[in-house]
Amino acid sequence: MANWHLLTVEILTAALGLGLLALGLLVPHSDRRGIAYVATAGLAGILAVAIGMREASGVVLGGYVIDPFGTYFKILFLVAAMLTAVCSYDYVEKMGLNQAEYYALLILATLGMMILASSGELVSLYTGLELMTITFCILAAYHLGDAKSAEAGIKYLLLGAMSSAIFLYGLSLVYGSSGTTVIREIGQQVATRGASPALLLGTIFILAGFAFKVTAVPFHMWSPDVYEGAPTPVTGFLSVASKAAAFAALVRVFFGALPDLHNFWVQLFIALAVLTIVLGNLVAIPQTNIKRLLAYSSIAQAGYLLLGIVSFSVLGVGAVAYYAMLYVFGNMGAFMAATAFYNNDGSDEIKDYAGLARRSPLVAALMLFSLLSLAGIPPMAGFVGKFYLFMSIISRQYIWLAILGILMSMVSVYYYLLVAKAMYLGNPPEGSKPLQVAPGLQVAMVVSLLILFILGIYPTPLTNYAMNSAVTFFMP
Amino acid sequence: MLDVSALLFWLLAAITIAAALAVVLLKNIVHSALYLVLTFAGVAGIYILLQAEFLAAVQLLIYAGAVAILIVFAVMLTRRGDIKASNLYNFNYLAAGVVSLALLVIIILGNGRMAWTAAPAPAPASNVAAIANAFLGRYAIPFEVAAVLLLVAMVGAILLARGGKPER
Numbered sequence: 001m002a003n004w005h006l007l008t009v010e011i012l013t014a015a016l017g018l019g020l021l022a023l024g025l026l027v028p029h030s031d032r033r034g035i036a037y038v039a040t041a042g043l044a045g046i047l048a049v050a051i052g053m054r055e056a057s058g059v060v061l062g063g064y065v066i067d068p069f070g071t072y073f074k075i076l077f078l079v080a081a082m083l084t085a086v087c088s089y090d091y092v093e094k095m096g097l098n099q100a101e102y103y104a105l106l107i108l109a110t111l112g113m114m115i116l117a118s119s120g121e122l123v124s125l126y127t128g129l130e131l132m133t134i135t136f137c138i139l140a141a142y143h144l145g146d147a148k149s150a151e152a153g154i155k156y157l158l159l160g161a162m163s164s165a166i167f168l169y170g171l172s173l174v175y176g177s178s179g180t181t182v183i184r185e186i187g188q189q190v191a192t193r194g195a196s197p198a199l200l201l202g203t204i205f206i207l208a209g210f211a212f213k214v215t216a217v218p219f220h221m222w223s224p225d226v227y228e229g230a231p232t233p234v235t236g237f238l239s240v241a242s243k244a245a246a247f248a249a250l251v252r253v254f255f256g257a258l259p260d261l262h263n264f265w266v267q268l269f270i271a272l273a274v275l276t277i278v279l280g281n282l283v284a285i286p287q288t289n290i291k292r293l294l295a296y297s298s299i300a301q302a303g304y305l306l307l308g309i310v311s312f313s314v315l316g317v318g319a320v321a322y323y324a325m326l327y328v329f330g331n332m333g334a335f336m337a338a339t340a341f342y343n344n345d346g347s348d349e350i351k352d353y354a355g356l357a358r359r360s361p362l363v364a365a366l367m368l369f370s371l372l373s374l375a376g377i378p379p380m381a382g383f384v385g386k387f388y389l390f391m392s393i394i395s396r397q398y399i400w401l402a403i404l405g406i407l408m409s410m411v412s413v414y415y416y417l418l419v420a421k422a423m424y425l426g427n428p429p430e431g432s433k434p435l436q437v438a439p440g441l442q443v444a445m446v447v448s449l450l451i452l453f454i455l456g457i458y459p460t461p462l463t464n465y466a467m468n469s470a471v472t473f474f475m476p
Numbered sequence: 477m478l479d480v481s482a483l484l485f486w487l488l489a490a491i492t493i494a495a496a497l498a499v500v501l502l503k504n505i506v507h508s509a510l511y512l513v514l515t516f517a518g519v520a521g522i523y524i525l526l527q528a529e530f531l532a533a534v535q536l537l538i539y540a541g542a543v544a545i546l547i548v549f550a551v552m553l554t555r556r557g558d559i560k561a562s563n564l565y566n567f568n569y570l571a572a573g574v575v576s577l578a579l580l581v582i583i584i585l586g587n588g589r590m591a592w593t594a595a596p597a598p599a600p601a602s603n604v605a606a607i608a609n610a611f612l613g614r615y616a617i618p619f620e621v622a623a624v625l626l627l628v629a630m631v632g633a634i635l636l637a638r639g640g641k642p643e644r
Contacts (some may be wrong), residue, residue, distance in 0.1 A: 007617075014620075014624060017624075018624075018627075021627075021631065060617070061613070061614055061615075061617060062614060062618060063614070063615075063617075064617050101631055101635055102557070106630075108624060108628050111624065112625075113623075115617070115621055123615055124615075124617050124618040124621065125616045125620040126618075126623040127595075127622050127625060128621060129626065130625055131624060131625045134625060134629055134632070135627060135628050135632075138628070138631075138632030138635065138636065139631070141636055142635075144635075144636070153636070168627055173587075177590065177592075196590050197585070197586040197589045197590050198586055198587050198588070199585035200586070201582070201583065203585070279579075305596070334523065372523040407583065418548075
């Protein structure tokens with residue numbers, strides 16, 4: 001008898017998503033806004049269940065692993081989905097279309113990420129990945145009638161399909177050379193039989209597939225265009241949650257199935273990390289559109305996260321998990337501010353942010369502190385996260401990599417502060433009014449701000465949980 | 477006996493690859509769609525060689541039958557301009573060709589140097605029963621996720637194809 005109760009979080013999420021689809025057909029058009037509240041409340045309920053199950057562990061049907069690591073990431077996805085849902089209320093109403101389907105798709109994308117983060121077996125890993133990707137294709141193109149949104153959807157669909165094909169080919173090579181799809185058994189096969197050419201080839205292809213999802217350079221080319229064109233809340237969700245999901249699956253595959261090859265793949269990850277950190281930060285400087293700026297900044301953030309993978313240690317994986325969580329609040333904070341601004345002024349250009357601090361102190365403060373957290377300035381949570389990431393690689397003697405990361409963090413302060421300069425020193429345009437921000441979004445903004453400070457000043461409980469969840473991968 | 481099936485395999489593989497190349501290289505997209513049917517049929521033949529008759533039947537019915545026909549319908553319903561130039565190259569074909577060839581060589585070297593020792597498992601007595609057991613037993617989770625995925629794709633297709641008409 002399978003232990004189905006371990007799947008509670010996934011089953012509830014699927015039920016919520018499908019229920020919202022049905023609800024959307026039943027509720028009259030005038031009451032559609034209620035669906036958004038049902039979605040948020042449902043996500044909050046599932047979040048509570050997930051937190052309650054944070055220590056649960058077990059294997060369902062031989063290939064689906066429930067462990068603290070997976071549950072940590074599920075909590076992360078649920079938090080990100082909740083923030084996205086709150087942030088979408090006005091935005092989706094403005095788009096004027098299919099609100100129920102929007103929230104249902106948001107939740108089903110979350111389901112895909114959960115499957116991805118918990119799969120101990122390649123077939124479910126791939127279906128989870130596809131559920132996430134295809135849902136995001138639809139969400140990216142959701143702004144019907146907007147050419148940029150359509151472009152974003154098509155680009156993500158075509159390039160995503162190509163990366164999926166490469167990824168799938170890699171999976172087939174790994175399956176062919178080990179004879180099993182269960183990640184743990186692949187690890188045993190590799191340990192006894194050693195590496196074969198086809199296995200190495202498969203490893204490279206799988207790495208390319210993941211690099212596409214985490215927007216590591218040189219597999220990043222889709223992200224600025226997709227981030228710019230997609231509806232702003234979707235961009236926020238895409239940049240934090242899908243990236244975190246890919247990192248969770250990456251850790252599971254590379255640390256679970258291929259730890260014996262780590263001398264080989266660590267070299268590849270170092271190259272990816274260096275390229276990603278340098279290019280992401282340098283190309284972010286000349287950007288004039290806030291969403292493109294955040295796209296390049298999130299490419300750079302993926303590079304920092306890759307450092308944790310390079311270190312191949314408990315500290316490194318724990319640092320990735322911790323950094324991914326505060327990256328949710330940092331990046332979603334910035335995107336919430338961008339959404340609030342877009343809802344009022346209909347613009348994403350940084351020059352239009354001039355004088356924002358006088359028009360809405362809360363939105364400007366959220367943007368400022370989120371960006372400071374992304375830059376890793378001390379009182380904010382980002383500092384602690386980067387500290388752990390750099391510590392993890394220094395403990396592996398990659399001093400030069402840490403120095404490069406710190407130098408590039410300084411570069412990032414420059415372009416983040418350009419936005420702050422516009423908001424705080426610029427003059428608001430003639431006749432501009434204070435920003436109207438919905439009460440729900442205001443609450444979410446204040447909560448994110450508080451969490452960014454709290455995690456920066458007192459990170460211990462979360463880092464402990466993150467580090468403990470990472471231990472799984474280094475037990476015999 | 478072994479030689480016959482090896483000969484059949486190489487024949488089917490050659491047909492499949494040639495048809496797949498034709499799909500990519502032909503300039504008329506309807507011809508491409510028709511060669512796609514041949515590609516699918518070739519893959520179905522390989523499934524039969526592997527004693528997966530059920531899979532072969534599904535491949536023929538769903539891919540060669542339904543999917544390819546749907547593609548032709550979609551082409552006919554959305555066609556604009558000259559059909560003879562509907563599946564064009566872009567200007568990067570030279571660079572793309574070099575990169576693809578290099579990749580092909582690497583893949584052939586990697587796979588060719590590999591001793592594929594994994595002995596083929598004996599084919600199950602009943603294909604359908606084995607697939608059913610896998611879907612509803614061991615692989616129940618990906619099976620259910622695939623169901624949700626199909627629903628999402630369907631909802632998305634309707635949403636996006638319906639276009640920007642506001643709700644009444």
